[in-house]
Amino acid sequence: MKSNTLKIWTLLTLVLCYCYSTAAQQKISTDSIRQRYAADTFSDAPPVSPFLVKFKKVPASSVLRQCGLIQPITRYHYIIQQLPKDSSILYAYHASANYKASVALLQQLEKANNTDSITLQVSFKRDEQLAHASIRMYSDRFSVAVVRVQKQHWQEFISQPAILFADIVRHPKPEIIINTSNLTINSIRIAQQQFPLVRGKRVAVSVKEDRFDTTDIDLQGRYLPSTYASASSSSHALIMATLIGGAANSGMNGQGVASEVKLSSADYNSSLFPDDNNYYTQSGITIQNHSYGTGIENYYGAEAVAYDQHIREADTIVHVYSSGNIGNNTSSSGRYQGIANYANLSGNFKQAKNIISVGGTDGVSQVIALSSRGPAYDGRIKPEIAAYGEDGTSGAAALTSGVAALLQDAWRQQHSSPVSSALIKAVILNSATRPAGILPSYEHGYGYLQALGALQTLQENRVLSGEVSNGKVTTFDINIPAGIQQVKVTLCWNDPAAPVNAVKALVNDLDLAATTADNNTWLPWVLNAYPAADSLKAPAKRGRDSINNTEQISIDRPIAGKLHLSVKGIQLSTATQSFYLAYEFTPMQRFQWQNPAPENILPAAQNVPLQWQTTYSGNGDISYSTDSGRTWLPVAQNVPVAQGVHNWMAPDIFQQVLLKLTLTDTSFISAPCYISPQLTIHTGFNCTDTVMLYWNAQPDAAGYQLYTMGSSTLIPYSQPRDTFTFIPKSMASSLYFAVSPIAKAGWTGMRSYAADYSQQGVGCYVQNLLADKTTDNKVLLSLSLGSTWHLTNLYWERSSPKGWISLDSLTIGETMNFNFLDNQPTEGFVHYRVRLQTTDGRVIYSDIATVSIFLNNSILLFPNPVSTQLYILDAQMRSRKMVISDMSGRIVMQRDLENNQEVIPVQQLPNGVFNCSIYVDGKRIYAKQFVKQD
Structure with missing residues (x-):
């Protein structure tokens, strides 16, 4: 026995000696790995566990389990507990404790x-x-x-x-600034239309990053103040908050998913960990959005542990993360080191298993190149889902947070109680859509976010719950109707947190299985987690899942009848584990227009994404009708029906329309919707007691609906028939107003952007008055009015020592822009204003416009006499020295001058006559006497 052991160790020594002697031939990264993780150099004494080893080829997971994997360093280098019994390794060292560091x-x-x-x-x-x-x-x-x-x-x-x-102590950064928004791609608009009472009113969402603008009118009246908020604000945070819960008060780009949700802010600069429990419980926060990242961190770090622990303990809180915007980056460490475009989630907190991480797609539900991909460090499916985020995954996460808020709101309306985050996650993942034949992947997770399907899952109560113990099975039976193209079931549970830096994050292993009425048993979809690009790209296969705490089974063309579902506790570290199931049936033949939804308003002369869900294939023609279907006008031909979306430049009309998609043997007509131009509202004048608002006319409009800001949303104010209105300030509770055209049929068109009338640059009639000096020392005055309503005359005026003098006058017609040239301005600071006269005899003055004029001198000194401040004006930008002396020649003040205009305080001088001299490079270039008097 002893002899055999010696022979084995001698053989291993020869292998190690060979490896050591050829160390110079190894890559630099290999040398650095040995320097970083090896506790000593090779010696005749057997190395002691744990070992740093390098395999000859990438080892299978089964080999690593047999060796007692402690930590993957790269695809070839590992920290293990015991050496393999064969010669599959190139070298082995006693490992230092550095494997416990990132x-x-x-x-x-x-x-x-x-x-x-x-x-x-x-x-x-x-x-x-x-x-x-x-x-x-x-x-x-x-x-x-x-x-x-x-x-x-x-x-x-x-x-x-x-x-x-x-x-390291890391500092997060927002994933990206969002420039586009689209609530149709993920069926959010049709969900809002079909579930009008579900707006997130009973839910509070936290945006963890810098503070958003809490005064923004799209969020007005719904901000929950907190001491946890950041001291600094950012536009990124405002966009995230708006996508989650914007009320569209400012305009259609201010529309979010859950327009009545309450919003809070938590600072990510102070901590990347979950906030104090008091923060969540006192404000009733059950969703937190995290649209930020650090770098590629392929390990189960302290933050990942904390979020898994927080969700497990709280159970009802949903943490939503963007997957990251480094999808084209490559990990430099871990089991997936060196594999381009995979395993590049931006931050170890996104390695948590109980969260929802979200990838980004473009307008046709294709994952964008910069969207970070999985797998997680241990092979789990990441991201779990994808949503629209053409500019980055920040917006995708915000949309998903908003949909989670709708689901929580719908559940509370149905059950009057909080809902487990695992159930919300199961519903979101199960209702996600994928093109026919596409399975779960490390790019898009379980599919593309679908708000309507998720809400319908709760509405139709297609959810199940239970718990299992070790080795026990919990079963459910559901009935599959006839004519079903696919049945899909998703299992989710909030798993206990694993130890930090764990090799595998899963603690409680559950197994889902489904048996159809023909006694066929179906297992979940499992991805190949082997660290090679072709393996990670490979389609999912059915099998037992022992790493994810989400499992999904889909069955195409299932036989009608009983579907038997079983959930088994395979290996549990706790006495029991609760879980949740969501399921859905896709009919064999289905077509549904999603945009336009019934009675939607589409913007005229703008790009509109027409969207539908269908099980049909082939190509079809799209057309529209403005006469209730009597005649049809073409939109596009030979559109691939399976792609589910087509971008249409809507015509510039103000009418009710129908959309139709025509296949070879059938066609599908949408519910009536509307196309409307968007008006623009202006401030005509903003006087002391009255505001005049006006807007462009809409042909064929029966009138206009004027809105003003209520406590949190725009509310109707009045319905004028003309294109202007007067607002008595004593009766206006808000500065914001918007307007929509009203069709003769009674429907209301697209609302204008809301405008704050006090911020439109219009005073009491006057928008601006400019005074510009010409090259020959004349002054060109330019006047813009907001309105000419009830104005009769205009007077140009200039200041003088004796007061204001009139330069010219004219009668006001319909023109709102005027010019006047002053051919003989005075020297120095010259002040101008405009006097307006109304039909009822009132006089209105503009603000004063000022210009500096040099006629005979390049330097001006004024006023003279002076009381408190003396102005020195120089036509050139240069360094000068000013010296003021009294009549006896005694210097009383001197100063260096650098700016064109300098203000010299002289109130400390006694009354009398003084000399002022200006010097450049020691040479006097200007001298003048002035009188100081109080």
Whole structure:
């Protein structure tokens, strides 16, 4: 026995010696890995567990399990508990404790000098002391501390059994600024139309990043103030809040998913961990949106643990993350190191299993190149779902948060109680759509977000719940109707948090299976998690899933009858595990117009995405009718029906229309909708007691609906028949107004953007008065009026020592822009104004416009006499020295001058006559006497 052991070890020694002797031939990355993770160099003594090993080829998961995988370093390098029994490795070393640190932290350490100290974040065993470190911040809730450690004490520090994982302190960044919005792609608009009472009113959502503009009118009246909010605000945060819950008060681009949801802000700069429980419970927050990232972090870090723990404990809170905007980046570490365009989620918090991570798609539900992809570090499906986010995944996450708010609101209306986040997740993933023949993938997860299908799942109560214990099975029976093209079932559960830096995040393993009436058993779709590009691209196959806490079964053309579902507890660390199921049936033949939805208003002369859901294939023709279907006008021909969307430049009309998609043997006509131009509202005048508003006329309109801002939404104000109205300020509760045309048939067209009449640059009739000096020292005055209503005359006036003098006058007609040339302006600062006269004899003055004129001198000094401030004006920009002396020649003041206009305080001078001299480079270029008097 002893002899055989010696032979085995001798063989291993030869392999290791060969590897060591050829170390110079290894890649630099291999050398750095050995320097980083090996505790010692090779010796005749057997290395001690744990081992740093390099495999000859990428090992299978089964091999790593047999070796007791502790941590993947790259696709070839691993920290393991025991060496393989064959010669599948190139070398083995005793591993240092550095595997308990993130790659980013080790890189930071390598750049530091031995005497330097570094600040880091560490996860540790509760109730244990940390040596060799000074603690800067401590969280008993998540057993995390921010500490400072000297590099020379690093190995003693990281080797402590109390240390579980160490990482850098990271700073998040928003994924991207959003420039586009589209609520039709994910069936949000039709969901809003078909579920008009579900608006998120009973739900509060937190936006975790910088603070959004809490005064924005699209969010007015629904902000929940908090001490957790960031001190700084950002446009990115405002866009996220608007996409989640904008009320469209400002205009159609201000429309969000859940227009009555309450919104709160939490600062991500202070902590990437879940906020204090008090923050969520006191404000009733049950959804938090996270549209930010750090870098590729393929490990189960402290934040991932914290979010899994938070969701497991709270159960009813949904955390939604953007997958990231680095989809074309490559991981430099971990089991998926070096595989382009995979495993590039931006932040370890997105590696959590109980959250929802969201990828981004374009306008035809194709995943965009920059959308970060899975798998998670341990092979799990990431992102779980994809949504519209053509500019990035920030917006995709916000739309998903909004849909989650609609679902929570719908559930509370039905059941008067909170709902588990696992149920919400099951509904969202199960109702997601995929093109025919497409299965779950590491690009789009379980499919593309569909708000309507998700709400219909709850409305029709197509959800189940239960719990299992170890080795036990819970079963359900549902009936599959005849004529079903596909049945789909999704299982979700909130899994306990795994230990930080765990090899596999899943703790409680459940298995879903389905048996149809013909006694065929169907297993979930499982992706190939082997670290090679062709494996990760491979289509999903049916099998047992032992890494995800979401499982999905879909069956095409299932036999009608009983569908038997079973959920089994395979390996549980807790006594029981609760779970949730959602299911749906897709009919064999289905077509539904989703945009336009019934009575939707489409913008005239703008690009409109026509959208539908269907099981039909082939090509079809699209047309529209403005006469209730008697005649049809072409939109497009030979449109691939399966793509479900076509962009249409809507005509410039103000009419009710129908849309029709025609196939070879059938056609589908939409419900009536409307096409309407969008009017523009202006301020005519903004006088002391009255405001005049006007807008462009809409031909064939019976009148106009005027709106003003209520407590949180725009509300009807009046219905004028003309294209203008007067608003008594004493009767107006808001500065904001908008207008829509009213058709003769009674329907109301598209609403204008809401305008704050006080911010339109219009005073009491006068929009602006400009005074511009010409090259020959004349002054051109330009006047713009907001309105000429009841105006009779206009007077141009200029200031003089004796008061205002009239330069010219004219009778006002319909023109609102006027010009006047003053041929003989005075020297110095010249002031102008306009006097307006109304039909009832009132006089209205414009603001004063000022210009500086130099006639005979390049330097002006005024006023003279002066009381408190003396102005010195120079036509040239140059450095000068000013000297003021009294009549005896004594210097009383001197100053260096740099600007064209300088203001000199002289109130401290006694009354009398003084000399002012200006010098450039020691030469006097100007001299003048002035009188100081009080």
